[in-house]
Structure formats: structure tokens, C-alpha cells
Amino acid sequence: MKNQMxxxxxxxxxxxxxxxxxxxxxxxxxxxxxTSAKLAxxxxxxxxxxxxxxxxxxxxxxxxxxSEPRVATIAANGKVRGMAxxxxxxxxxxxxxxxxxxxxVALKAPKVGNYLFSDGTWEQGAVVEGKTCVGxxxxxxxxxxxxxxVSLDEGEQLSxxxxxxxxxxxxxxxxxxxxxxxxxxxxxWASGFQAANWCVSKSNENLKWYLPAVDEMRQLFxxxxxxxxxxxxxxESKGQVNNWTGNSVTMVNKDGKPDTNPYxxxxxxxxxxxxxxxxxxxxxxxxxxxxxxxNDLVNFLSFEGGYSxxxxxxxxxxxxxxxxxxxxxxxxxxxxxxxxxxxxxxxxLSVQVTAGVATLTAPxxxxxxxxxxxxxxxxxxxxxxxxxxxxxxxxxGTLCLAVVTMADGTKATAKLxxx
Numbered sequence: 001m002k003n004q005m006x007x008x009x010x011x012x013x014x015x016x017x018x019x020x021x022x023x024x025x026x027x028x029x030x031x032x033x034x035t036s037a038k039l040a041x042x043x044x045x046x047x048x049x050x051x052x053x054x055x056x057x058x059x060x061x062x063x064x065x066x067s068e069p070r071v072a073t074i075a076a077n078g079k080v081r082g083m084a085x086x087x088x089x090x091x092x093x094x095x096x097x098x099x100x101x102x103x104x105v106a107l108k109a110p111k112v113g114n115y116l117f118s119d120g121t122w123e124q125g126a127v128v129e130g131k132t133c134v135g136x137x138x139x140x141x142x143x144x145x146x147x148x149x150v151s152l153d154e155g156e157q158l159s160x161x162x163x164x165x166x167x168x169x170x171x172x173x174x175x176x177x178x179x180x181x182x183x184x185x186x187x188x189w190a191s192g193f194q195a196a197n198w199c200v201s202k203s204n205e206n207l208k209w210y211l212p213a214v215d216e217m218r219q220l221f222x223x224x225x226x227x228x229x230x231x232x233x234x235x236e237s238k239g240q241v242n243n244w245t246g247n248s249v250t251m252v253n254k255d256g257k258p259d260t261n262p263y264x265x266x267x268x269x270x271x272x273x274x275x276x277x278x279x280x281x282x283x284x285x286x287x288x289x290x291x292x293x294x295n296d297l298v299n300f301l302s303f304e305g306g307y308s309x310x311x312x313x314x315x316x317x318x319x320x321x322x323x324x325x326x327x328x329x330x331x332x333x334x335x336x337x338x339x340x341x342x343x344x345x346x347x348x349l350s351v352q353v354t355a356g357v358a359t360l361t362a363p364x365x366x367x368x369x370x371x372x373x374x375x376x377x378x379x380x381x382x383x384x385x386x387x388x389x390x391x392x393x394x395x396x397g398t399l400c401l402a403v404v405t406m407a408d409g410t411k412a413t414a415k416l417x418x419x
Contacts, residue, residue, distance in 0.1 A: 025055040030062075030099040032092050039072065039082040041107045042123040047078040049092040049099065063093045071105050083130075084121060109144055110137050110327070112223055113273050116149040120206035120328050126277035133277045134207070135325060138223035148324050150220055151202060151209065152279030155321035158194040160288055160298045163314040165192035170292050176213040176324065179290035194316070195288045199323035209323040211290040214308050216324060217301040218242070224282050224303070226266030241306075284320040286311070349404060349412035358402070360390045360414055365407040372401050 031050045039045055047064075051057040064074045068088035074080045080090065082105040090101045107121060115126040116135040126133045135149035166186045170179035183189055183196045190197045195211055202209035212220065215229075218241075222229035227241045234240040271281035282303055289308070291299045297310030300319045311319055352359045360369065360383075369383035369390045383392040383402075390404065402414045 025053060027056045027060065027095045027097045028052050030092055030094055030097050032090065032099045032101045035101065037101065037103055039080065039103060039105050041082045041084060041105055041121050042128060044079060044081045047074075047080060047090065047092070047101070049078070049094065051094055060094050065091045065093070067091070072103055084119060110140055110147055112137055112140060113270075115277055116207070116325070116327055118204060118206065122149075122327065134202070136274055136277060136279065137327070139219045139229070146327065148216065148219065148326050150282075151199075151323040151325075152274065152277055154280050154284070154287075155195065155198040157316050158198055158288075158321045159316035160195050160311070160313040160319075161193045165189075167295050168193075168292075170290055172213050173291050174213050174215045176216050176290040177208065177210045177326065179213055179292075180210040183290070195319075195321040196290060198321055202323055202325075207325045207327065209325045211288060211321065212324045214289040214291040214299040214301060217287060217289045217322075218306070218308075220282075220322070220324065221301060221303055221306050224267050224270040225263035225306075226269070227263070282322070286319045288319045288321050349414055351414045357391055357393050358414070360392070360402060360404055362388050362390075362404055362406055362412060364388060364410070366390050366404055367407050368405045370403045370405075372403065 029052045031052075033048050033050055034045075036045065049062045049064075051060055051062075062078075064076060064078055066072050066074045066080070066088050067090075068086060069083070071084055071086035071088040072080050072082050072090075074090060078092075080103065085105055085107055087102060087104050090103055092099050108123075110122050111124075114122045114124055114137045115133045116122045116137055117128065117131040118134050119131065121131070122137060133152070135151050137147055137149045140147040161183075168179075168182040168186055168189075170182045172178045180196050180200055183193050184200075186192060199209050199211040215231075219229040222241050225241075227239050230240045230242055232242060234242045267282070271283070274281060285304050286300045286302055288311075289299045289301055292313075293299050293310040296312060298313045299308050300311045301308050349363075350361045352361070360366070365387055366385050366389070369385065369392060371379045371381040371383075371392065381392050383390040392402070404412045404414065406412070
């Protein structure tokens with residue numbers, strides 16, 4: 001009997017399936033690494049989500065999101081790509097836990113030869129996924145952050161205007177946008193002013209294209225020769241030019257023939273960069289400008305000799321047309337500095353300078369001072385702090401911003417320029 005019972009129990013055990021479930025370990029915390037909070041437009045970085053405890057991380061799924069995809073996108077593996085200047089919040093979520101990181105995206109300082117895209121950003125390479133290249137930077141303004149770009153294509157067989165249309169007040173030698181604004185005042189201007197209309201029609205919400213003024217065209221010519229245009233007092237030994245007269249470069253080639261370009265290698269390199277973006281080479285002899293010389297004549301610029309002269313405005317077979325745009329000032333991480341001697345009334349913070357050393361005076365005790373470049377990069381500048389004053393030396397030629405944190409946590413800023 002006993003043996004029969006044991007056999008029955010054994011049979012029952014053999015016929016029963018047991019399921020063992022592992023108890024999942026809840027996520028207690030998430031941390032985003034690295035903590036780097038700045039990224040350049042076009043740059044990329046991969047973030048990771050560190051999950052605690054370690055037992056909870058095994059097999060855990062992390063969802064990544066960006067609050068502003070136009071500023072930066074983030075993939076399922078945590079790889080971020082900077083798209084446009086601005087700030088976005090990156091969030092990593094696992095279960096009911098999440099972590100956030102505020103990321104600032106800024107443009108790199110522009111350089112001649114960089115490529116301009118339709119969204120107003122620029123990068124070193126002409127091919128960027130999701131973006132359309134529309135021009136190439138050829139001139140950088142004195143602030144080092146803004147400048148001008150030339151279109152990739154050019155117009156042919158375009159007259160400056162019909163002979164019978166009204167005469168606009170388009171006489172500015174440096175501001176082609178202002179000249180085009182004057183042209184646009186003429187009734188039915190789009191059909192009467194072919195060259196200007198060809199340029200302006202390229203505009204979008206980010207970039208305003210226009211027919212360059214005569215000196216803006218000189219800037220372009222200089223860049224195509226590997227030179228830098230300056231308004232006056234050009235120093236040829238430093239590669240500076242202005243109107244190619246007087247103390248500026250004399251456009252005479254090695255063969256002694258006048259009105260020829262003595263910089264063929266630089267021009268070839270410039271055009272090669274355009275070609276990388278499938279752009280048209282600057283190869284025509286004459287290009288229209290938006291600057292009128294008289295009621296009947298309009299300034300053109302020769303890209304052989306760099307000289308300017310007048311051309312009848314109704315002619316369409318002599319000059320080609322090239323558009324330019326003044327690309328916008330990127331949204332700065334810090335305000336644009338002006339002068340180290342300026343008193344910045346932000347929290348009553350003031351600045352004094354003696355022998356290149358800036359003394360910052362705050363209304364309250366100073367806790368810390370940080371110094372940043374225009375693009376938001378922190379400089380290794382140490383400040384000597386004593387009560388409500390701090391002294392620091394800024395590297396010569398540096399535009400920067402000092403951010404002062406006071407003992408109560410309030411902040412004030414001082415714009416600095418070390419000459």
C-alpha cells in the first residue's frame with residue numbers, strides 16, 4: 001500500500017509543469033553621461049543612460065527624446081546631431097524613471113570656403129544629410145561671426161533693367177540689399193529688372209539674397225584671388241586689397257598684359273570649392289552689380305582685372321549675374337561683447353581697466369567669475385576675488401563675456417574686449 005502511494009505521488013510530480021518567474025528589479029535612478037551640454041551645428045555625440053541598480057540595467061530599454069528636434073535630433077542609441085542654433089532638452093526614460101540634460105547647439109565660427117545651407121547654417125562640407133547647400137562663404141565681417149556668401153549658380157542673358165522703366169535710387173556702393181529695396185519700389189519691378197529679380201527670388205525665411213553692390217562684388221573678387229578686401233589703406237604685403245588702385249594690388253599678370261588676373265591658382269582653388277557643391281565657377285569676364293553709375297549706365301565688375309566700369313542697363317549679353325546673401329548672426333550662447341571699458345549696468349556691475357587688467361565691481365560679495373568666448377566656450381581665465389571686486393587679465397584680442405556669480409546666487413555680466 002505504501003509503495004502504491006509513493007508511486008502515485010511520483011506520477012503526479014512527473015505530470016506537473018512548474019513555471020519559475022524571475023522577479024524584475026525596479027529602476028531606482030537614471031543618469032545621462034557625458035554631461036557635456038554644448039554641441040556645434042553639424043557635430044554629433046553619443047549619450048548613454050546609466051541605470052541603477054546594475055541588476056535593473058540588464059535588458060532595460062531606454063527611450064530617448066529631444067524637446068526641440070529642429071535644434072538637435074537624437075537616435076534610439078543616444079546619438080545626438082546638432083541641427084541648428086538653440087537649446088533643447090534631452091530626456092532618457094526607462095520605466096517610470098527619467099533624466100534630462102539641457103543641450104545648447106551653436107554654430108562654429110564661419111570661415112571663407114565654408115558652405116552655406118538654406119536654413120542659414122554653415123559647415124565645412126558641402127554635403128549634409130537633410131540639408132540643402134545654397135552658397136559658399138567668401139567674406140567674414142570684423143566680428144568674426146557674420147559675413148557674406150555667394151550663390152552656387154549664376155544667371156545668364158539677363159539685362160539689368162529695361163530701357164523704359166523708371167530709374168531707382170540704387171546708388172549705394174556697399175549695400176546691395178538697400179539697392180534692391182530701391183528697385184523694388186518701382187511698379188512691376190520684377191519684370192523690369194531681370195538681374196535683381198533673379199537674385200531676390202532665391203530668398204527664403206532664413207536667407208535674403210540680393211544683387212551685390214559694386215564694393216560687395218569687389219569683396220567677392222578679392223576672395224576668389226585668395227585676398228581680403230578692406231575699405232581703405234590696403235596692405236598688399238598682407239594680402240589686402242580695395243579698389244585695385246593706388247597702394248592696392250595692380251592687376252597685371254606675369255606676361256605684362258593689363259587687366260588679367262595674376263592669381264590663377266587661387267581662383268582655381270576657389271572654383272574647385274564651388275565645384276564640390278556642384279556650383280558654377282566664377283569664370284565670366286563681367287558681372288552685374290546693383291550700383292548705378294548714371295541714369296543709363298550700371299557698374300559692372302571685371303573678374304579678369306578687378307576693375308569696375310559702366311554698362312548700358314538694357315544690355316543682356318555682356319554681363320552675368322551672381323547673387324549674394326549676408327548670412328545672419330547666429331543666436332549666441334552669450335551676448336555679443338563690445339569693449340572692456342564699457343560699464344555694463346546689469347546688476348550694477350561695473351568695469352575699470354588699468355594696464356590691461358579688468359577690475360569688476362559688484363553690488364554684493366562675489367563668489368565666482370567665469371569667462372566665455374562669443375561661441376560659449378569657457379576660457380581658462382582665473383580671477384582674483386576680494387569681497388565685491390574681482391580682477392582678471394583677458395588674452396589680447398579676445399572678445400569675451402565675464403559672468404559674475406554673487407554670494408546670494410544672483411548673476412551679472414560684463415562685456416570685455418582686450419585690445
